[in-house]
Amino acid sequence: MPKREAIIPASRTALYDKHRYSAAIRSGDLLFVSGQVGSRDDGSPEPDFEAQVRLAFQRLRDVLEAAGCGFDDIVDVTTFHTDPEAQLETVMAVRSECVGAPPYPNWTAVGVTWLAGFAFEIKVVARIPDAA
Template identity: 30%
Template sequence: MKLIQAPGLPAPAGHYSKAVEANGFVYLSGVLPQRGAADPASDSFDTQCASVFDQCEQILHAAGCGFSDVVQCTAYIVGVANWPLFNAIYARRFGVHKPARAVVPVPELHHGFSVEVQMVAVAKP
């Protein structure tokens, strides 16, 4: 098992890794919007999604992968009403690539955020 660290991103606040490479796959932990000086939970849903996908891209690149290598994505979103906007943002980020996906509406997420995403990608040899 190889631990993946993403330069430029803060270290995880809990007892976990940003990502782990094992058995030919890269497993990204759940990614919340990046915390900045202001309260990120007050950012719009699309701004939070942009932050999450930017971080996922950085983590994937640190592992030698990209969005085209993602085989599965799970998204947790607060409120089913955000589903169409999430779907549009997701489609822009992935383009023609369509990995397996689950979108799970939830009542709340940690720190008051509105979106959390985890992914699995095929590792590059």
């Protein structure tokens, strides 16, 4: 069984240490990314919803790149929304800027009532290219 390896972008190490979890775990050729939110550098929520979503996707990009992958390597997406009906159009617009050509990853969107002050969160599973 492959040993798990923590993946944390260098710019966010203190934040992950403070909250005692990893941005992602690499196990073999799979990368399991923790939920990414639109947090400012100090960890506080970005108040503008579209900017928060864009920042969450940027945080996701940073984690993927730290593991040697990108958006094209994602196989599974789960998003969490505090108001799905009002937010979905904005999320889909930002997502379409990041996600490449078909085949698209599978995607599950979940409505929730609480995200620790955030309105959107995204977590993924990706396959790490050339992981041996």
